[in-house]
Amino acid sequence: MSNEKEARFESLLSQHKGILYKVARSYSYCLEDQRDLVQDITLQLWRSFDSYDPDLKLSTWVYRVAMNTAISFLRSDSIRKKYHITTDVMLIDEPQENGNEELMLEIQRMLQRLNKFDRAMFIMYSDGLDYAAISDVLKISASNVGTRVSRIKQQLNKEFFNR
Amino acid sequence: MNNVQDLTQLWAAQEKQLQQSVRLNTITLNEIRTHKAQHKMRGYLGLNVFSLIVGVLMASSSGYFILTHLDAIHMVLSGAVALLWSLLIFVGAILQLEKLFTLDYTKPVLDVQHKLNKIRLSALYFLRISLMILPFYFAYLLMFFDVVFGVDIYVLGDTNWLISQAAFSLLLGVLAVYLYRQLSPGNINKPLTKWLMQGFGSQAMEAAEELNQLEEFERYSEKKT
Structure with a gap:
């Protein structure tokens, strides 16, 4: 070594x-x-x-x-x-430092609404990864990443923010 | 915060801020290196090695049985049934072990999770193969009586008894096919499948549920070629 x-x-x-x-x-x-x-x-x-x-x-x-x-x-x-x-x-x-704990709790509550794979995708998206990079990590096409991310956002807006 | 976009932006800003305060502890690298491999998969390794050994022993015994009974066609056929079943167990165990040993966390997430869930369903795979014995129970009965008592029950049995055995085999065949289909991870939400799978513990149930979730995710997101 x-x-x-x-x-x-x-x-x-x-x-x-x-x-x-x-x-x-x-x-x-x-x-x-x-x-x-x-x-x-x-x-x-x-x-x-x-x-x-x-x-x-x-x-x-x-x-x-x-x-x-x-x-x-x-x-x-x-x-x-x-x-x-x-x-x-x-x-x-x-x-x-622990950051804003209230914000983290809110984020965790939101993430819990997603299954493991949608959650993985959303974490990477929120970290600023582009669709091609997310596609490399997961092995789905970049265009599908785009579609899914927008559906996840719609789902969360509906379920979490009642919008 | 009115929507996901706002929350995501706040989250990203917070992560950036927290990242600044994470320090790298270089002193402990040597200690980290000495950690042994994790044992999470040890149970599955044990099950598959055991199945491999059973498969090899059964295949050798069946092969030997065939070779020593070449003069009686019904005995050869019985041996062939047992040999085929042993080979299915053997090949299944090899495939599962191959999955275990080639598990690579640096590969794409969907591939790795697919493999992991298949490994976690090893017991279910072997149960499904075992069900295939049911309609061929008579072959095992023939071999058992021949090996243990030196008696050929096929020759001794009268026609009516043999016909009743054949009818019973047929019924067991229907039952085996039904149970085989029920014991599929895709049926995990059906009460009978849930009940049948209880014996494997929560791990297998979770693996089946997750495999479905994964397959649904893959179906939805057309896989890259």
Whole structure:
């Protein structure tokens, strides 16, 4: 294991740590889960780091790993808790501030209305990813991403804002 | 906040602000590296390895049975039924293990989640294959009596008894087809399927539900070629 690899991994994390936290916040319902999920994603990124495909944008690659880990994480709390490696090790420190908690609660309530896959799509859209990038992460065509995103927005406006 | 767009913008701004305050803890990288692989899939690995072993043992025994009974066509056919079933178990286990070992979280989300749910439904796959034995129970009966008691019940049985066995096989065949179709992830919302799948625990139920959700999502969003 070279120091060079470690340095590259650290640089990747430092560049894309926001994705990890955004995905973790969107797929977990308490701080403890969020912490566990960030750790799971970090471990999965480290394990997959050797197989990084340079043809893929780094953010797309990070999103794929993060989303796959988060969706699997959400699946079974009991299984996850049973086999989770208990540790205090955190490669990424928690944010120094918690932000607007009321806003986060509102966002979580909104996200809960979406199934896991629509949620994944909406998280990436809200993060400013273009349709082509979202399409690369999920493997559906970019035009369909556009259609779905607008339907999700319609659905949320109707169900969440009664508009 | 009046609509999703406003909320999304506020969210993006908040995430940006929070991102600034996340620090990278480089000291712990060495410790992270030493973590063992997660064990979430260990149960599925065990089930499939077990099925693989059962498949190999059954296939070898059936093959041996056929070779030692080449003079009696009904025994050869019985052995062939058992061999075919063992091969289905064997091939099924190999395919499931292949999915497990090639699971790559860096691949597109829909592909990975599809694979994961199929792995989580391993037990259901083996149950469906096992149902196929039902109409062929007589073949196993023949083999059992031959191996354990050295008796050929096909030769000893009278015509009426053999006809009744054939009729019973036919009934079991209908039942097997019905149950096979019911035990499909697509029928998860039907009460009978729910009841039949209870034995596999909540994991299989969730996997079936999620697979449906995923397939619905894929149907809706025409897949990229």
